Amino acid sequence: PYPSLNKTSPLLPRPDPTSLAPKLLATITELSSTATDLTTAVYTCSGSYLHLLPEAFAVVRADTKVNTTISKEALITKDSSIFSADDNSQTVQALVHQIGPIQSSLEALKGKYREIMKTLLSLIVSLALKMLHSHTDSLLSALEEKVTSNNIALLGLGKTILDGVFHDAVALYSA
Structure with missing residues (x-):
């Protein structure tokens, strides 16, 4: 006589099976450690000639990991359905918390320009920075299609901050 309230009941809200927000959140956690x-x-x-190349290659390897992680996040976001309200908030907040670490990495790269220039890898770092900036833009563009309008403004603010730091770092290494 009463309707059954099991998992297939249309009366209960069900998570969207095509939302990849949980997978994206796990990847954002990975971004934190790679940054x-x-x-x-x-x-x-250190700028020491003895350690010059190993240190420079360590920077390039670490940058590649950050780049790969952000690229993976962009692909996950593009493949996902629109995020639920909870996923929306969690994802945007998690990404907002990554602005600082990414900004710190870029500022550190700017600060170590002379040491990295000695390795003759500045061209590689410049290209890696440009690629990282492009992948970051792709991620933010993909997210704008998945989040609510009130979070789009927050993403825009984060993009503005990162664009400025990327611009400065790329300009330095491209000179």
């Missing part, structure tokens, strides 16, 4: 690794690799550059 920290990049900053550490950059700060380790």
Whole structure:
């Protein structure tokens, strides 16, 4: 006589099976550690001729990991359905918390320009920075299609902050 309230009941809200927000959140956690690794690799550059190449390659490897992680996040976001309200908030907040670590990595790269220039890898770093900026833009563009309008403004603010730091770092390494 009463309707059954089991998992297939249309009366209960069900999570969207095509939402990849949980997978994206896990990848954002991975971004946190890769950005920290990049900053550490950059700060380790001593400018010593004895350690020059290993230190420079460590920076390039760490940058590649950050780049790969952000690229993966963009692909996950593009493949996902629109995020639920909870996923929306969690995802945007998690990404907002990554602005600082990414900004720190870019500032560290700017600060270690002279040491990295000695390795003759500045062209590689410049190209890696341009690629990282492009992948970051792709991620933010993909997210704008998945989040609510009130979070789009927050993403825009984060993009503005990162664009400025990317611009400065790319300009320095492209000179």
